[in-house]
Amino acid sequence: MTPASEIGVFAISVAAGLIGALAGVGGGILVIPSLTIVFGVDIHLAVGASIVSVIATSSGAAAAYVRDRVTDMRVGMFLELATTSGAVMGALLAAIVAPALLYLLLGAVLLLSAGMQVGRLGEEIPPHDPPSAIAARLRLSSSYPDRRLGREVPYTARRVPLGFGLMWLAGVVSGLLGIGSGVLKVLAMDAAMRLPMKVSSATSNFMIGVTAAASAGIYLGRGDVDPTIAAPVALGVLTGALVGTRLMNRVSNRSVRLVFLPVLVAVGLETIARGLGFGL
Amino acid sequence: MNPDRFRTMVGLVLAAGVGVSAALIGAGFIAALAVGWQSSLIGPATATSTATTDFGGLAARLLTLEPLAIAQLGLLTLLATPVVRVAASVVAFTLEGDRLYAAITAMVLAILLASAFLLR
Numbered sequence: 001m002t003p004a005s006e007i008g009v010f011a012i013s014v015a016a017g018l019i020g021a022l023a024g025v026g027g028g029i030l031v032i033p034s035l036t037i038v039f040g041v042d043i044h045l046a047v048g049a050s051i052v053s054v055i056a057t058s059s060g061a062a063a064a065y066v067r068d069r070v071t072d073m074r075v076g077m078f079l080e081l082a083t084t085s086g087a088v089m090g091a092l093l094a095a096i097v098a099p100a101l102l103y104l105l106l107g108a109v110l111l112l113s114a115g116m117q118v119g120r121l122g123e124e125i126p127p128h129d130p131p132s133a134i135a136a137r138l139r140l141s142s143s144y145p146d147r148r149l150g151r152e153v154p155y156t157a158r159r160v161p162l163g164f165g166l167m168w169l170a171g172v173v174s175g176l177l178g179i180g181s182g183v184l185k186v187l188a189m190d191a192a193m194r195l196p197m198k199v200s201s202a203t204s205n206f207m208i209g210v211t212a213a214a215s216a217g218i219y220l221g222r223g224d225v226d227p228t229i230a231a232p233v234a235l236g237v238l239t240g241a242l243v244g245t246r247l248m249n250r251v252s253n254r255s256v257r258l259v260f261l262p263v264l265v266a267v268g269l270e271t272i273a274r275g276l277g278f279g280l
Numbered sequence: 281m282n283p284d285r286f287r288t289m290v291g292l293v294l295a296a297g298v299g300v301s302a303a304l305i306g307a308g309f310i311a312a313l314a315v316g317w318q319s320s321l322i323g324p325a326t327a328t329s330t331a332t333t334d335f336g337g338l339a340a341r342l343l344t345l346e347p348l349a350i351a352q353l354g355l356l357t358l359l360a361t362p363v364v365r366v367a368a369s370v371v372a373f374t375l376e377g378d379r380l381y382a383a384i385t386a387m388v389l390a391i392l393l394a395s396a397f398l399l400r
Contacts, residue, residue: 003313006309006312006313045333048333051359052355052358052359055358055359055361055362056298056358058362059294059297059298059358059361059362059365060298062294062365063291063294063295063298066287066290066291066294067287067288067291067295069287073286073287073290073369074381077369077373077381077384077385077388078381078384080366080385080388081384081387081388081391084388084391084392084395085391087395088391088394088395091395138380209361209362209365210362210363210365210366210388210392212362213359213360213361213362213363213392214391214392214395214396215395216359217396220335220359223333223334224333225333225335225355226332226333227308227317227332227333227348227351227352227355228312228317228332228348230351230355231305231308231309231312231351231354231355232309234301234302234305234354234355234358235302235305235306235309238298238302
């Protein structure tokens with residue numbers, strides 16, 4: 001790549017890191033098509049760069065969110081059990097399952113979820129109930145300091161088995177299809193477990209790096225990680241994530257959902273396009 | 281160990297991983313913009329016409345301050361950070377005396393390491 005392209009890749013990655021840090025996703029939805037369409041990068045190298053992008057968003061954002069107590073580490077660790085085991089299952093299934101129908105199914109689920117998100121656009125904080133027996137046992141109740149609201153916001157994870165099951169499916173899907181790992185995680189925590197949007201996003205950010213790291217070795221071994229592309233992506237994403245985590249403190253939960261919603265729609269459409277054979 | 285110290289420990293692992301990798305990738309990237317990815321900052325590069333995706337022989341190439349090799353070391357550090365974070369969490373939960381979450385996190389680490397062998 002020419003130095004001008006390197007700078008261009010860096011600039012797009014800043015945007016990916018910024019959106020990723022706010023929405024709780026890895027930025028692959030922006031990085032992969034930009035690299036292939038705008039810069040003519042081979043799809044394998046673009047996917048390799050997107051793995052780097054996911055891990056950079058995750059670690060960069062989580063470093064700040066863990067410090068600011070927005071990440072719920074217990075929820076994250078507990079759900080990582082589901083996503084990592086699901087990802088292994090997905091990768092094993094990949095050899096025997098035809099993915100076209102799965103892409104269409106996942107795309108439909110994501111777009112349907114997007115419709116349900118619209119109904120929650122006005123909600124700042126989900127209703128706070130006493131914890132269920134299983135949430136109490138796993139200590140999945142906590143609070144986070146909301147700088148925008150200027151107070152500590154208590155919350156409890158609801159429907160824990162459903163959330164765990166959805167996370168397992170999120171792992172299977174990302175292992176199988178390699179798409180949507182971040183949006184599915186946010187949806188499982190927001191829609192099923194009813195955690196505050198900022199907590200869902202920050203905890204998703206905390207988790208996606210682990211899911212991606214599980215497969216990073218494979219991409220490295222295949223020669224899909226090209227430093228001349230991955231280096232500007234990593235630097236851009238880390239810069240964007242740094243800005244995004246600062247923004248998170250200033251904006252409301254509603255605004256975070258407003259950033260998440262278009263990302264969800266974009267991933268849904270991209271997934272359907274792949275199912276129909278128009279993959280990027 | 282109280283929850284704040286636990287949080288600090290995990291946060292520090294993440295910040296250190298990100299900081300070190302950003303410094304290495306940044307140094308490699310800026311050096312590459314100055315002299316090109318395939319050159320070296322001191323003397324001739326040892327890696328003659330190797331593919332840029334090759335992570336082998338990194339130590340020897342680092343000695344010649346090859347921008348590509350510096351960036352590759354940074355990328356490896358970045359990719360390893362989440363795994364190190366999980367490992368640090370096992371230690372932190374254990375020190376905190378939280379057996380349930382120490383066990384949960386140890387299982388996550390075991391699955392991660394198993395997948396590294398299983399999925400290739």
